[in-house]
Amino acid sequence: MSVQSEKGRLAISVAICVAGLGAATCSALAQDGVLNSDAGAISKDRLAGVVSKEPDYSPWAGRNYPTKPLWGDTHLHSGASFDAGAAGATVGPRDAYRLARGEEITSSTGQQVRLSRPLDFLVVADHSDNMGFMPDLLSGKPEILANPKGRKWYDLIKSGKGDEAFVDMLKDLFQQQFPEEIMYVPGSRGYAATWENNIAAAEEFNDPGHFTAFIAYEWSAAPKGNNLHRNVIYRDGADKASQMEPIVTQPPFGSPDPTTLWAWMESYEEKTGGNLLAIAHNGNLSNGEMFPVIEAFGKKIDEEWITTRAKWEPLVEVSQTKGTSEAHPVLSPDDDFADFELWDWANLDVSAVKTPDMLPTEYAREALKNGLRMEQDTGTNPYKFGMIGSTDSHTGLSTAEESNFFGKISTGEPSKERLTSDFVRADEVATGIGIADWQVSASGRIAVWANENTRASIFDAMERKEVFGTTGPRMSVRLFGGWDFEPGDEQDRMLARTGYEKGVPMGGDLLPAPEGKSPTFLVAALKDSIGANLDRIQIIKGWVDANGETQERVYDVAVSDGRTIDPDGRCRTSVGSTVDIENATWKNTIGAGEMATVWEDPDFDPALRAFYYARVIEIPTPRWPAYDVKRYGNEAEPETLMTVTERAYSSPIWYTPLSSDG
Structure with a gap:
């Protein structure tokens, strides 16, 4: 929505004369017939000849761009999700919104x-x-308990073994x-x-402007345990969303093939006149799919x-509780920050071990590069996506701060035992690969440059x-x-x-590139107001070279504390660390509160496709297990990661x- 500047300019009262033009000028305007003494206002047409309109005096007049990021979470499960309920979640959509x-x-x-602070959207x-399956299972619905599997899950949950029921389910x-015979599918009561309750909850808590x-809903395809989930987001309200129930993935009622989801989205828009988009799930548990x-x-x-x-998937989730999939050190060996919160052992249900050949089609940076090459061949880039973070919490609690982390599932909520739990x-x-609770990440957040909160x-x-x-942190990032x-x-x-x-x-x-010019980028970052200082800003470039091979390079473009950037575009000097693990704290005596710079690509070739994105690195801070140790007085396993370098x-x-034909 554009800023409504015209309305304010047209209703100009006599007070302008008194406050801004002076009494003599007002008198002159009245004698000239510009001031309408009956209405007490200046004629708009006559005023145009007295006050210059170009440029507008107000620096904000005509502004139609967003001025602050709106913070949210696009991936939260309530107890209505069958797996969340199996793990003990009882928080429903309404309480999830209340917390947010x-x-x-x-x-x-x-x-x-x-x-610590409200979110702007959820x-x-x-x-x-x-x-809808879990509430009926938990209530002991006879039709479900008559099934051996239904009875098994019910007994596990009632005996306090919800985590086992969660995994088995x-x-x-x-x-x-x-x-x-006990699967809940569209069309069933x-x-x-x-679905209607979830719609009603969203309508109840939607408060435009606030x-x-x-x-x-989440479309939860996972063929053979390989994660292909997408979150389907509606621009619409209940009048349209209630016309079609969501599509499912389980045969014979649905399919895990994403093309069936895209067809359903097309059908929804044609039927309702509404609008949808899908956000691809963090790709690190897809085993290359x-x-x-x-x-x-x-x-x-x-x-x-x-x-x-x-058409349907403009965004990808790159960071959440099940790790981060921006980059991998095997794929990006020259990236000093690629080894971060990796979950690279297996697929989603840990039924198949991950092998190195699967990595190139799991990680976002590699997908961005492959998309350039596919566009070069076909004219369209399927992986021209934006990058976000969200939690994927199955607790109904959108918590992503290290100091206030309530886990991935309800059995992983704060307790003295969770640091030594699985x-x-x-x-x-099947693989025999265990995952410890401490390996779960306190992550992530999406920030949106929107004009208004609607x-x-x-x-x-x-x-x-x-x-x-x-x-997790709320640092602000601009890239132009x-x-x-x-x-x-950058000093403007x-x-x-x-x-x-x-x-x-x-x-x-x-x-298009003007002849002889290289692209320039204006990039700025501001620390989280209650968080850590910033270490550096980087620009990551990916391109397809003259031989059709994909390439990448990481450039440090702004660094803190007077460090220097070498001629190769890298700062090899560490920012250091002030983390006090024992007390779960740190000091902002290193790093910078804000950074901004203009950077020009020194290696630009106008004949080659490319992309550029910014990555902002914080100084080290305590990871959530450090807060558990401090608050509970317990001990963590020796291999537990206790510090983290948060990023955007x-x-x-x-x-x-x-x-280019593309």
């Missing part, structure tokens, strides 16, 4: 919880498969062995009631597949990819690309205005050669 907007609530384990995305679902509650380049589901990837994915027990899965404005910003993600940014622009008090006037924001496309990732800006 700043209220204190009671968690599933009876603990009081409150966020997406409760309960699984579409088996929606997921295994059956992802291996397509969930009992068909329990399914419909749950807090946005999106209608959404999230970002395919040759074939998908046994079929060769063709132009239709490429254009359809590009998220996945090795003896429960469904429409936030959705539109997500669709145009003017978003960035963080691993163009051809005319100059050193000194109205930096954003300069950015929009001279270039395009994150998520955009550079205009902007969405990329793309460059396409003028002569």
Whole structure:
């Protein structure tokens, strides 16, 4: 929505004369007939000849760009999700919204919880498969208990072994062995009631201008345990969202093939006139299936597949509780910060071990590079996506701060035992790979550069990819690309205005290259107001070289504490650390509170496709296990990670050669 400047300019009262023009001028205007003494106002047409209109005196007049990021979570599960309920979650959508907007609530384990600061928006995305199943299972519905599996899960949960029920239920679902006779599917009474309740909760808590509650669900495909989940976000309200129930993934009622989801989304928009987008799940547990380049589901990837994915999936989640998938050190050996919160052992249900050949089609940076090459071949880039973070918490609690982390599932909520507990027990899965609770990440957040806090404005910003993600903290990040940014622009008090006037924001496309020029980027970052200082800002560039091979390079473009950047574009000097693990604290005596710079690509070739995104690194801080040790007085396992370098990732800006067919 544009700033409503015209209305204010047209209703000009006599007070302007008194306060701004002076009594003599007012008298002259009255004698000249410009001032209408009866109405007490100056004629708009006559005033145009007295007061110059170009440029507007007010620096804010006509401003139609966003001025602050809106913070949210696009991936939260309530107790209505079957797996969340199996693990003991009792927090429903309404309490999830209450917590997000700043209220204190009671968690599933009876603990009081409150966020340090409210969120601006929240997406409760309960699984579409088996929606409504858990409340009936927990209540002991006879039809469910008559099934051996239903009885087993019920008994496990009632005996306090919800974590075992959680793993067993997921295994059956992802291996397509969930009992068909007790599966909750669209058209059933329990399914419909749950979907309508989720819609009603979002409508109840949606407060335009103050807090946005999106209608959404998670499409939870995981063929053979390989994670292909997507969160489906509605721009719409109940009038449209209630016309079609969500699509599911389990045969014979649905399919795990994403093309069926895209077809359903197309059908929804045609039927209702509404708008949808899908956010691809963190790809690190897909065992190489999230970002395919040759074939998908046994079929060769063709132009239709490429254009359809590009249409429906503008964003990718790169950081959440199950790790981060921005980059991997095997794929990016020259990236000193790539080894971060990695979950690279197996697939989602830990039924198949991960092998190195799977990594290139799991991680976001590699997908961005592969997308350039696919665009070069077909004219369309299926992986032209923005990057975000969100929690994927199955507790109904959107907690992403290290000092206030309530776990991935309800059995992992704060306790003296969780640092020595298992998220996945090795003896429960086929691979024998266990995952400890301490390996769960306190992450992440999405920030949206939207003009106003409404469904429409936030959705539109997500669709145009003017978003960035963080691993939890709320540092602000701006990135603009163009051809005319100059050193000194970063010092402009109205930096954003300069950015929009001279270039395009994150998520955009550079205009064609003027002859002899290299792209320039205006990038700025501001620390979280209650968080840690910043270590550095980096620009990550990816491109396709003249031989058709993908390449990447990391540039340090701004560093703190007077350190220098070497001629190769890297700062090899560490910022250091002030972390006091024993007391779970740190000091902001190193790093910088804010950074900004103008950077020009020193290696630009106008004939080669490329993308650029910003990564902002914080100084080291305590990881959530350090807070547990401090508060409970217990001990962590020796291998437990106790510090973290939080970060933010902007969405990329793309460059396409003028002569390109794409």
